[in-house]
Amino acid sequence: MPKKIGIICTSACTMGDHETGAWFEEIATPYYALKEKAGMEVVLISPKGGEIPLDKGSMQGDFFTEDCKKFSDDAEAMSALKSSVKLEESHADSLDGIYLTGGHGTMDDFYSNELLHSIVEKMYAANKPIAADCHGPAALVKCKKPDGSPLMAGKKMTCFADTEETAVGLHEKVPEMIESAFKAQGAEFSKADDWHPHAVTDGNIITGQNPASSAPCVKQFIRYILIKEGEERAKAEAEAKAKAEAEAKAKADAAAAKKAEEERKKIQAEVEAKARARAEAAEKAKAEAAAKAKAEEEEAAKREAENVAKTRAEQEAAKAEAAKAAEELAAKAKAAPPTDPELPNASAAIMTGSETNG
Numbered sequence: 001m002p003k004k005i006g007i008i009c010t011s012a013c014t015m016g017d018h019e020t021g022a023w024f025e026e027i028a029t030p031y032y033a034l035k036e037k038a039g040m041e042v043v044l045i046s047p048k049g050g051e052i053p054l055d056k057g058s059m060q061g062d063f064f065t066e067d068c069k070k071f072s073d074d075a076e077a078m079s080a081l082k083s084s085v086k087l088e089e090s091h092a093d094s095l096d097g098i099y100l101t102g103g104h105g106t107m108d109d110f111y112s113n114e115l116l117h118s119i120v121e122k123m124y125a126a127n128k129p130i131a132a133d134c135h136g137p138a139a140l141v142k143c144k145k146p147d148g149s150p151l152m153a154g155k156k157m158t159c160f161a162d163t164e165e166t167a168v169g170l171h172e173k174v175p176e177m178i179e180s181a182f183k184a185q186g187a188e189f190s191k192a193d194d195w196h197p198h199a200v201t202d203g204n205i206i207t208g209q210n211p212a213s214s215a216p217c218v219k220q221f222i223r224y225i226l227i228k229e230g231e232e233r234a235k236a237e238a239e240a241k242a243k244a245e246a247e248a249k250a251k252a253d254a255a256a257a258k259k260a261e262e263e264r265k266k267i268q269a270e271v272e273a274k275a276r277a278r279a280e281a282a283e284k285a286k287a288e289a290a291a292k293a294k295a296e297e298e299e300a301a302k303r304e305a306e307n308v309a310k311t312r313a314e315q316e317a318a319k320a321e322a323a324k325a326a327e328e329l330a331a332k333a334k335a336a337p338p339t340d341p342e343l344p345n346a347s348a349a350i351m352t353g354s355e356t357n358g
Contacts, residue, residue, distance in 0.1 A: 003096040003225055004041045005034050008116070008139075009084065010105030011048035018173050020104035021053035026133050028067035029214035030099050030221070031077060038222045042080075043095075047109045047116065049086025055103050063211065092119045095128070097225060099218065102134025102160065102211070107174045110139040117143050124151060124204065129228070131221040133199075133208030134160045140205075141181045150185035156202040157182060158209045161191045204228075 007030060009022040027044075034040045046052050057063060071077045092098070098119070100110065110116060120143045123130050132140055137159035143151035162179040165171045183189050191209055192198035198209040199216040201224060208217030 002039055002041045003229070004043065004094065006043050006045045006090060006092065006095045006098045007031060007034075007101060008045045008087070008098055008136075009052045009101045010103050010109055011046040011050075011052065012105035012108035013053035015104045015108050015170075016173050018104065018170065019056070021055040022058075022101055022105055023063075023103035023134060023211055024054050024058035024068045024071070025063060025065050025211045026058075026101040026103065026136070026214050027052070027081070028065065028071040028077075030101070030131070030133075030218040031071065032067055033215070033218040033222065034099070038225070040096075040225075043090070044080045044084040045087055045090045046084040047087045047113055049084055049089065051082045052084050053105065055105070058103070058211070087113075087115055087119075093122070095123075097129040097221070098123055098131070099221060100130070100132035100136030100139050102136045104135060104170060104174070106135045106138045110136070111141060111175055113139065121146075121151070127204050127228075129204045129206065129221055129224045131206040131208070131217055132159070133214055133217045134210050135178070137182070137207055138178055141176065141178060141185075150187075152182050152187040152205075153185050154188065155205060156188045156190065156200050157205065157207040158189065158191055158198055158200045158213075159207060160210055161194060163191075164194045164210060167194060 007027060009027055013019065013021045031042055031044075035042045044052065058068070071081075100106075116139050120130060120139055124143070125146050130140075137157070140151055145151055145153070159178045159182065162171070162177045165174060165177055165179075171177060179189060179191075188202075190198070190200060195210060195212055197212045197216050199213050199220050200207050201220045204224065206217060206221045206224060208214060
């Protein structure tokens with residue numbers, strides 16, 4: 001997706017009683033450099049919107065450059081010049097950079113334009129490129145850094161020089177000599193000989209000295225954008241690589257954790273299986289011991305019962321034998337005539353003894 005750049009031009013056709021406008025070369029040169037050479041999307045913007053007035057001085061002689069001629073014959077370009085986007089409707093936050101063109105009209109509607117200053121300050125804070133050529137830097141004079149200090153304090157920069165302003169005889173008509181204003185703020189101002197090209201880059205601010213500086217100014221502007229784009233691409237690639245590596249590591253860690261968990265569960269299952277086996281073996285041994293004890297108890301009871309039965313049988317046999325002996329004695333006694341008066345008593349004694357044994 002191409003970068004979208006706003007070329008901001010003055011809407012003022014006068015500065016006090018002096019007829020002026022935008023300087024054509026400072027629009028045409030960056031327009032084609034950005035659009036055709038760099039392949040960027042270009043939007044022409046002005047404070048009031050609509051047709052951008054051109055300084056008549058920029059439409060003649062050597063000031064009417066090849067880019068100016070090309071622009072004049074370019075229906076699309078001229079249509080954009082006659083229907084510029086109003087600054088407050090420009091959706092400046094969507095721009096990837098701004099290019100502030102010159103012309104003395106800027107001393108009227110750039111110099112004290114709070115909306116434009118706000119846009120510049122936001123661009124600076126967002127590290128988006130800001131280019132300003134010739135009188136375009138008039139928009140920067142009253143801008144502040146996020147810390148409240150002058151935007152250009154300590155910055156290397158250039159602009160339409162005081163000597164050039166004096167040379168064109170407008171030094172008493174401008175609200176302020178911008179070179180002097182920037183120097184008073186602590187800017188590191190530099191310049192070439194009057195009317196010679198000179199452009200300076202410091203961070204995301206690129207400034208040009210005069211109309212002849214349009215080409216080097218836009219060249220440095222484009223260079224900054226491309227370098228920044230390359231850095232952003234490299235950063236994005238590095239972040240994507242880091243993200244991929246992090247995801248791969250997370251995936252590997254998850255796989256390792258899963259494997260470790262499976263191994264832990266396996267070991268736990270083995271431990272539990274062994275514990276169950278030991279418990280089952282103990283239970284089996286206990287059951288076998290109980291069964292053995294029961295069998296031994298039953299065997300002892302059986303032997304005891306057999307002994308009791310044997311004893312009882314022996315007693316019964318002895319009793320029966322005694323009874324039989326008594327019967328035999330009784331029978332004998334009955335069969336034989338008594339010869340001894342003691343015999344009946346003897347028979348009775350035998351019977352008594354038999355009953356006692358029983």
